[in-house]
Amino acid sequence: MTNSEKPKLAMYWSASCGGCEISVLNIHEKILTVDEVFDVAFFPCIADFKVKDVEAYPDDHITVCLWNGAIRNSEGEEMAHLLRKKSQFMVAFGSCAYEGCIPALSNLTSKEATFDTVYKNNPTLDNPKGFIPTTSVQVPEGELTIPEFYNTVKSLDQVVDVDYYLPGCPPEPHQIWAVLQVIVGALLEGAPLPPKGSIVGVTNVAVCEECDLKKDEKTITRFYRPYEIVPEASVCLLEQGLMCMGPATRGGCGALCPEVGIGCRGCYGPMPGVEDQGGKMLSAIASVIGAGDETMEDDELEREIQAVVDTIADPAGTFYRFSMAHSLLQRAKVNGSNGKGEAA
Amino acid sequence: MTEKNNNQEKVGVYVCHCGTNISKVVDVEEVAKWAGEQPNVEVSRDYKFMCSSLGQELIEQDIKEKGLTRIVCASCSPHMHEKTFRNACERAGLNPFLFEMTNIREHDSWITDDKHAATEKAKSLVRGSIDRVVHHEPLDEIPVEINPNTLVVGGGIAGITSALELADAGYHVYLVEREPSIGGHMAQLDKTFPTLDCSACILTPKMVDVGQHDNITLLTWSEVEKVDGYLGNFTVTVRKKARFVNEEHCTGCGICIEKCPFKEVDEVFEAGMGERKVIYRPFPQAVPKYPVIDKENCVYFKTGKCKACEKFCPTEPNSIDFEQEDEMLMLDVGNIILATGYDLFDAKKIPQYGYGKLDNVFTSLEFERMVNASGPTDGKIVLRDKESKPKSVAIVHCVGSRDENYNKYCSKVCCMYSLKFAHLVHERIPDAEIYDCYIDMRTPGKGYEEFYNRLLEEGTHFIRGKVAEITDAARIPEEEGKLIVQVEDTLIGRQRRVPVDMVILSPAMEARAGSKEVSQLFKMGCDFDGFFVERHPKLDPVATMTDGIYIAGACQGPKDVPESVVQGAAAAARVAGLISRGTVMMEPVRASIDQDACSGCKICNNMCPYNAITFHEDNEVSEVITALCQGCGTCVAACPSGVITGAHFTNEQLFSQIEGILWDVRPEKTIA
């Protein structure tokens, strides 16, 4: 199978939920076309391959590698280097690979705190001796090793060179197909490829453009969590105090979430030219807070604004839900005097 | 930040010694040498005085001979010489906005003696400018036409002066006054210090001039409601309140006033000392002459009966118009002068001075009215009973000024008017004892100190000390029935209790109540005390931070008449200058929205204090109206999509500057 002349496809599942794999299979009957066009060279989710199979390939043997997931541990990092070496095109597939996504939210805390929650202080645990994973342990049969768990979660491009990015949590099926088409077109018909580093399957305008909810000027005096209110249909969620990242998020998804009453989470990442999606959204949200005016004294001014800001639960986790690893600061400082990384 | 740059840019860096102002602390040769090694730098020099003709020629020559495309000058504050160097660039054919100034004097050499630290800081600031300037883009200044009409707000002496100066120069003025007549506080005064000119005698000719001037549209009983636009092109909405008197028909004969059967206490012009009719003119020389009906107190408006004024009005058709409504006027003007005056400090706020509780404690304005020949007592100085002459009078300075609890500032005019009061009492009641309680006697003005000396000779008892209390609680028989002024006489170091018949308080001049709202209406600054903020306290005292808006008189701070006149004239001169130029060039620091990338989220739309951002319903995108934009950049920072660009302060320029000034501590590589 891998000896035919067809282009070779790989997909790897690193730190992520696996939804991206499902979304690839969710392109319906077009998956048959994928099978027609490509040979699957490595795709642990659907077929049994071993790492040694990949190691045995010559360099650049794999035409396209769809890398799904952030880099959370040494295994992810090793595989990223290996697949980069063996692949002509490395695609950061989905938000985890693109900018860290949900796994990178743990950058708001430390490895130690994560281990503490997972292995020690958790009501559903039974770990009286307080074992936590170590990379190497001696058992009568010999040494057992597991990958090293990193303190900081990284995006794929913080570890290896990336050719294309396909954002989304997960990417929409029509986009996946569109991207594969471009690559197939280039390979089979010599069509031009987008420039290296392109973010594909997206528009250059924010989600609001695709969102049909009615938008007006915004003055927000209180923010609500989704369970607290039933939003008025057909009115911009942000105006109603529901956090929506749509204004700061690149479009292409069709505004799926806001149109069913759930604020955009921001999975398509920042607009072109924006360095830090969370920082930009923070600025926009703060700008339309309806508290404080120029007649107030300094203390009163801050107090009034603070009261509204306090209705935003976990702002760092909200604004950086998908882009923590790609953000300017990338992670929290956990040894600061007040830096507890207290994600609510 | 981006690698898109611009390696082809040729930057020239010029480091100024400023004599020794910079070079004494900053090693300018070292900075220049180091700058020469920085990316994109083609040439780097240090020079004794960059702002001198020779320094400027150095830049011009290098632009021409070495083909420089960007210039950095490390010298003083851009507020000093940015224009100088921009002009030099322009003379050499380089767009002036391809220049960046680095402040290594005010922000560096003048704030430290640490030569090493200052030199390193200079390098950081210079590198910030170099990295920024390569991202600069050529910009063109924006021409703005100046509408030759001017709005003057406030018809006191400052506003009157501004209006007359401009009108006499041949330009049209709209003078808006919220009271029924112009004249302001000066019309209430009896005499002016130190010449003792009759205030009304010198003011009323000017008021008449205003009323009769072809170039002045006088709008009294009117208030500004809304201000739109910008320098050269303001649109002002004025509410002309209903007078209930038809100005076209009224001859000002005053019969209606005479026949009106009802009286009210006049809290405004007579400062509560006298009464006026319900249909009234504030004072006989009022301009305009038309009376106004006080709707709230008019019996006809309350009960539907009376109409005495209408019955007796001799004009044909009748001038009284009970159906008259407020009128909204839209005025197009190029410039605005604010001369909204001051309020007197409310002496009731200091309970220990007894004003409002003790009958014979008066305020300065009450005394001004009392002593005025046309005032409520025909100029007689009497106690509250309107009969008894006081045999002793105390005058209390600094009421609500130079006082941590009220206003910290010195109200400037009170010493002089207090001396004037002392003189007037001496003049009218020669045998009266007068006690003048002051903290410091402040008489800096032409003829002012001489006036003080005159009062010393006239026999006023001066007590240097802040009055603690004014009470009617007698301790000894001599104090019975008197007001006792408790004051520490600091010159003899003793507490004194001075029994008097009458006390005159000299309250501070304060900013008008609502001056904050007014400053917001006109989109300019007002300070903590509520006075309007001038553009520069020394060199630009009548302009404000908002182009096209000027301030004159006591709305800027406590002032006496001549100072108000000076400011009124100065503001008029500034406006006249702009009008005669016709067109002015504005800095092109403006925001713009990428129409293809705007999502129409409407975050930015209410960011702009100038309403410069408009939303197009058809294609659902927002746009900045360049002419209205003042370039603050608030919308740029707010735009969540990053598609608003602030010209000359772009994200790229600022990110690069941040990277540049952190060149020495910055990690080698940052992620994209």
Add this chain to the structure above:
Amino acid sequence: MTEQFEPVIVGFLCNWCSYRAADLAGTARIKYAPNLRSIRTMCTGRVDPQFILKALRDGADGVLVAGCHPGECHYVNGNIKATRRFVLLRKVLNQLGVEDERVQLLWASASEGIRLAEKVDEMTEALRALGPLNWEEKVLHRNNGHEAAEAIAVLEEV
């Protein structure tokens, strides 16, 4: 004697008030810590929180945003919007472990050179006490491969 730590403070000063306050501090020859590296913006309202994050990431130990007093903004209320952003940013920076002392907001009018100078001195002292931020090395441990071990080591220090 060990050399004293000299913190680097990036200052975003508004053109109309605080930049002029800094000018005045210089003109009046008020001596204060040379640790402030200023960037002029037209208004504090132009200060995008990204600039502050960028400065912290790129090696600054602190950031000072300074503008006109509330009610005195040249652009009416740009400083109010700056305050709103500052309050929300402060909350996010708390979550990111950045101490409040490192990012501060100051109102200094054009006549308050001394106020600005005092603030810079005070902030310099506060940052000296906190020590370097050095985000790249101390937080991100840019040193692939060994980063996890180092991170744990840092945690143990505390």
